[in-house]
Amino acid sequence: DQQVKQNSPSLSVQEGRISILNCDYTNSMFDYFLWYKKYPAEGPTFLISISSIKDKNEDGRFTVFLNKSAKHLSLHIVPSQPGDSAVYFCAASQGGSEKLVFGKGTKLTVNP
Amino acid sequence: ETGVTQTPRHLVMGMTNKKSLKCEQHLGHNAMYWYKQSAKKPLELMFVYNFKEQTENNSVPSRFSPECPNSSHLFLHLHTLQPEDSALYLCASNVSPGGWNTIYFGEGSWLTVV
Numbered sequence: 001d002q003q004v005k006q007n008s009p010s011l012s013v014q015e016g017r018i019s020i021l022n023c024d025y026t027n028s029m030f031d032y033f034l035w036y037k038k039y040p041a042e043g044p045t046f047l048i049s050i051s052s053i054k055d056k057n058e059d060g061r062f063t064v065f066l067n068k069s070a071k072h073l074s075l076h077i078v079p080s081q082p083g084d085s086a087v088y089f090c091a092a093s094q095g096g097s098e099k100l101v102f103g104k105g106t107k108l109t110v111n112p
Numbered sequence: 113e114t115g116v117t118q119t120p121r122h123l124v125m126g127m128t129n130k131k132s133l134k135c136e137q138h139l140g141h142n143a144m145y146w147y148k149q150s151a152k153k154p155l156e157l158m159f160v161y162n163f164k165e166q167t168e169n170n171s172v173p174s175r176f177s178p179e180c181p182n183s184s185h186l187f188l189h190l191h192t193l194q195p196e197d198s199a200l201y202l203c204a205s206n207v208s209p210g211g212w213n214t215i216y217f218g219e220g221s222w223l224t225v226v
Contacts (some may be wrong), residue, residue: 004154036217041121043204043218044155046216070177099160100159101154104153105154
């Protein structure tokens with residue numbers, strides 16, 4: 001049973017608009033959440049993270065929101081750029097463990 | 113360039129072949145991992161090595177045999193694989209065991225079993 005779910009396999013957005021990628025989790029013991037970005041033919045690269053003691057973390061154009069009661073997090077990209085086109089993976093960690101549990105990913109396409 | 117290098121990038125092997133995937137990290141990290149990504153499935157952790165010692169085997173079949181001769185190198189030996197083992201195999205390294213936010217991935221090795 002998947003503990004981390006990204007229910008949208010793909011998302012298409014116009015350049016300059018906001019991209020919102022969603023992630024749901026089932027394990028209430030997860031306390032760190034990460035977003036990774038993956039271009040074709042490359043490995044995932046770390047993008048942004050949030051710990052469960054926060055509900056928002058911002059880094060430039062990227063903001064991650066965490067709703068613990070709903071077991072839901074989202075990644076906002078504003079404004080979206082064509083170079084943001086990639087697959088975005090949500091991942092979770094329990095107790096700060098290195099053993100990350102990943103979602104299936106959402107492919108974001110930002111159209112010029 | 114993340115500092116984690118995997119070879120080969122693409123591998124096609126028969127079910128009776130023996131082959132190996134290699135991973136090398138140039139970051140001075142002390143933990144290394146193998147992940148597997150099958151089609152339409154999430155990334156799954158396979159093995160964890162901390163200071164060259166295996167600390168996690170996530171119920172991986174014995175036809176996958178990892179080897180970690182030192183903290184910089186990690187191998188995945190493959191023997192009598194099945195077509196369903198075709199997947200992207202990702203190596204990753206970590207500054208130190210237990211850290212959740214300092215994991216760096218390699219570019220992956222695409223494996224096709226025919």
